[in-house]
Amino acid sequence: MIVEPIIELRNIGKEYEDGFVALKDVNLEIESGKIYSLLGPSGSGKTTILQIIGGFSKPTTGSVLFEGKDIRSVDASKRQINTVFQNYGIFPHLDVYDNIAFGLVVRKLPKAEIDAAVKDALKMVRLEGFSDRDPAELSGGQRQRVAIARAIVTKPKVLLLDEPLSALDKRLRKDMQYELRELQKRLGITFIFVTHDQEEALAMSDEIFVLNDGQVLQSGTPVDIYDEPINHFVAEFIGDSNIVPGKMIADYQVEFVNRLFECADAGMRPNERVEVVLRPEDLDITTVEQGKIVVKVETQLFLGDHYEILGVDVDDNEWLIHSTNPTEEGKEVGLFFEPEDIHVMRFGESEEDFDARLEGYEEDDE
Ligand SMILES: Nc1ncnc2c1ncn2[C@@H]1O[C@H](COP(=O)(O)OP(=O)(O)OP(=O)(O)O)[C@@H](O)[C@H]1O
Secondary structure (H helix, E strand, O other): OOOOOOEEEEEEEEEOOOOOEEEEEEEEEEOOOOEEEEEOOOOOOHHHHHHHHHOOOOOOEEEEEEOOEEOOOOOHHHOOEEEEOOOOOOOOOOOHHHHHHHHHHHOOOOHHHHHHHHHHHHHHOOOOOOOOOOHHHOOHHHHHHHHHHHHHOOOOOEEEEEOOOOOOOHHHHHHHHHHHHHHHHHHOOEEEEEEOOHHHHHHHOOEEEEEEOOEEEEEEOHHHHHHOOOOHHHHHHOOOOEEEEEEEEEOOEEEEOOEEEEOOOOOOOOOEEEEEEEOHHHOEEEOOOOOOEEEEEEEEEEOOOOEEEEEEOOOOOEEEEEEOOOOOOOOEEEEEOOHHHOEEEEOOOOHHHHHHHHHHHHHHHO
């Protein structure tokens, strides 16, 4: 079944007045009813994309489609898209009720209708009983919920959230991640949120767009992006990783650290230079004899639920290992991993070519 996207950005470019190019040929499709995140380092263009979708900034090139229609000339207030801003934008002189009712009062809706909608929104964000509070009397998490209630009260089809959890402490952030996911499911509307926190993007999203330098480098489910990063930047930005240079000898055979390994990757030129990724949690510590790579343990940190171990091989490559069992600093140990734990990346491969190649050899398997 082909699902029509609710929002589509086609070939979006954005050049600011001072000549700075913030977005270069951004293409993305958003389906109805899912949570998406725009993930990337500071300055990568996340907020610019959100502003273009929300109608607060015009793209220099390309088109913005909402349910198939170009909305570039539609005013922000007329779009069925609302934004929860980073600073929440709550009016300090209005109580919770009036803050949430604001958008409906402006639209001059009947009082009874406003009342019902505000009560409904308060219930959705679990703030029943908070109507009369002043914003100053709310915690950070409650203030954020007021901002969300105000954004959903007009029943938009899409909610844009700019770093919605960045002002909260770590504990509350985790709670709110669960809450936001639940809320999105209850409402059934599309959420697009901006974050530079990769853990948050992995935990919350149905799909992630990874951005760098005004471009979408990769899009996909959290699992796809974690397991199959397209390039060095994505592999490093999402999760911890060991990345070493290698050579693809033939399909399913890769050479790195001067040894030949069986792997699960194919579709490259023989002897092509590649980069090899091994995630720290996929490396098991074993004896020197049984290890595929031998390292000397340099440091070991206990992080509560695992040990973070740094080992160095004979060629001076550093290997980060996550292990539930401790080892000893200074000791030589073996590292064991399975062929499918190895992920091979080509230099400069486009997302289309990467997807096509992956599909090619996944079909081979069947
Ligand atoms: N009005 C403007 N004029 C010129 N350059 C701008 C303007 N607004 C943003 N930029 C630049 O565009 C780039 C992208 O900015 P944007 O705010 O979209 O990034 P971001 O990924 O959201 O970053 P952050 O995580 O720091 O908020 C940045 O280099 C920024 O300095």
